[in-house]
Each structure stands twice: as C-alpha cells, then as structure tokens.
Amino acid sequence: DAGVIQSPRHEVTEMGQEVTLRCKPISGHDYLFWYRQTMMRGLELLIYFNNNVPIDDSGMPEDRFSAKMPNASFSTLKIQPSEPRDSAVYFCASRQGLAGQETQYFGPGTRLLVL
Amino acid sequence: AQSVTQLDSHVSVSEGTPVLLRCNYSSSYSPSLFWYVQHPNKGLQLLLKYTSAATLVKGINGFEAEFKKSETSFHLTKPSAHMSDAAEYFCVVSGMNTGNQFYFGTGTSLTVIP
Numbered sequence: 015d016a017g018v019i020q021s022p023r024h025e026v027t028e029m030g031q032e033v034t035l036r037c038k039p040i041s042g043h044d045y046l047f048w049y050r051q052t053m054m055r056g057l058e059l060l061i062y063f064n065n066n067v068p069i070d071d072s073g074m075p076e077d078r079f080s081a082k083m084p085n086a087s088f089s090t091l092k093i094q095p096s097e098p099r100d101s102a103v104y105f106c107a108s109r110q111g112l113a114g115q116e117t118q119y120f121g122p123g124t125r126l127l128v129l
Numbered sequence: 130a131q132s133v134t135q136l137d138s139h140v141s142v143s144e145g146t147p148v149l150l151r152c153n154y155s156s157s158y159s160p161s162l163f164w165y166v167q168h169p170n171k172g173l174q175l176l177l178k179y180t181s182a183a184t185l186v187k188g189i190n191g192f193e194a195e196f197k198k199s200e201t202s203f204h205l206t207k208p209s210a211h212m213s214d215a216a217e218y219f220c221v222v223s224g225m226n227t228g229n230q231f232y233f234g235t236g237t238s239l240t241v242i243p
Contacts, residue, residue: 018172047231057219057233070230105172109229114180116161116229120173 018121020106026127032094035124037106038087044111047118048081048091051103063089064111096128131156131222135234143242148192148207150237152220155201161223162203163231164194168216176218179203190214215241 019038027033039046047062061071066083074081078097083089093100103125107118136151154160161180165173177188184196190213194205203220220234 056235059230062230107173116180116223117163117175117178118231119175120165122172125170 018106018108018119020104020121020124022124023122024125024127026129027096028129029097030095031128032092033096033100033126033128035091035104035106035126037089037091037121039089039106039108040119041087042110043108043119045109045118046083046089047107047109048089049105049107051105051123052101057105060091093126096126098128101126101128131160131224131232133162133220133222133232133234135218135220135237137237138235139238139240141240141242142210144212145209148205148210148214148239150205150218150220150239152203152205152234153201154203154220154222156222159198161229162194162196163221163223164188164192164203164205165219165221166216167219167236173219176205210239210241212241212243215239 021036045064048060050058050060058073060073061081062069063083079093081091103123105123106121109118132155134153142148159181163178164176166176167173176192177186177194179186179196187193192207194203196203218237222232224230
C-alpha cells in the first residue's frame, strides 16, 4: 500500500489567495483526519470524517477553512482567503473503522507558507 | 477527559547510551496509548501502541514502552541510542468518542550526541 498521500508537499502563496490541500487515505480506511502542526500550538485536530461524513469540525479555526470528502478515496482542505497565520504543516491521517483499530496512519504533510 | 503530558520537551543523550522519554496520561477509562516519531520534515510514524494486552510493548527500531496503570505512565525507552533516533517523539492517548480521537502530547525532541 502506498500509505496516505498528500499533495502538494509544499505550497507558497500570498495572503488572500485560495489554498486547496488534498489527501488520499489508505484504501479501506473509514476514518480520515486533518491536523495542523505549528511550533506554537503543536498538533491540532481540525476535522475528521467517518465514511465520508464530517463528524467533528470543532477544531476548524474559522469560516475561512472548509473540508470535504466527496468519496472514500479523496478529501480536500480549503482555506479561502489565506492569511499569514495559516502558515503551518497540514497532515492528513486515516484509520480503519474496526473496533480496536485506533492506529492512525499519517501522510507526509503539506508545508504551507502564506506571505 | 483524556490528556497526555510529556515531561521533557528536550532530551539529549550520547550515542550508545539508554534513552528514556517520559509520558504521563490522564484518562477516565482504560486507554489506548501510542508513541509516534517524527523525523525532520517528515510525517508521523507509529513506533508502538498499547491496547490493553501486554503491559510491556515492543515497537520498531528497538524501542519499547511499559504501561503502568498505578503511575499513569507510558514511558518510552531504548537500551542504546543511535544517531538515526534523533527526532521528535509524541505520546498519544486515544479517546472514547466515535472516531477514537487522538490527544497528542506536546512532543519531546531527542538529540543524540556522537
């Protein structure tokens, strides 16, 4: 298995621009998580999906952030408009839905820099 | 509520000496606990996990951790540090909500001195 795939790996954009981050979870995994990592706040859960349905988006910072999962093999995290404080590494993770299978598998992350 | 506390933000050891990274957890039930490692500019990789089976858990790259309920601890150890062990280490407790949400510690940065 190729693992969790994220694209792009690096993104540099200017304030006010729209940014779209993409994630392909491991095939057969029922849960998908989006995290943000910064030096100041560490790892934060933004939102997670179960069977393509958003379950908890309480970690999404504000209305500028949105996430979708149109099918079991693809999810996007969109920031519109982007701000310099959104600069961070964004990770996607997935896991199986079976009881006792809580292990999350992380993608390599997208490094976002908003100028 | 679940939470983890990593007691050291930075640990420095000499190559070939033992490694101890400390983690204490708080949970209202019997938790699942994990250690992940993050090398520079990389994603998080699972080192090991405890899910109510054996209290001494062996992971990859020679790491192991012992679940001690009486001390609410899950410390990570390795008998002999290697240069390639230099990385950030995260202790994680899994929640009981629908998605078994992860609660991350703040991380411990391990430096290995040649």
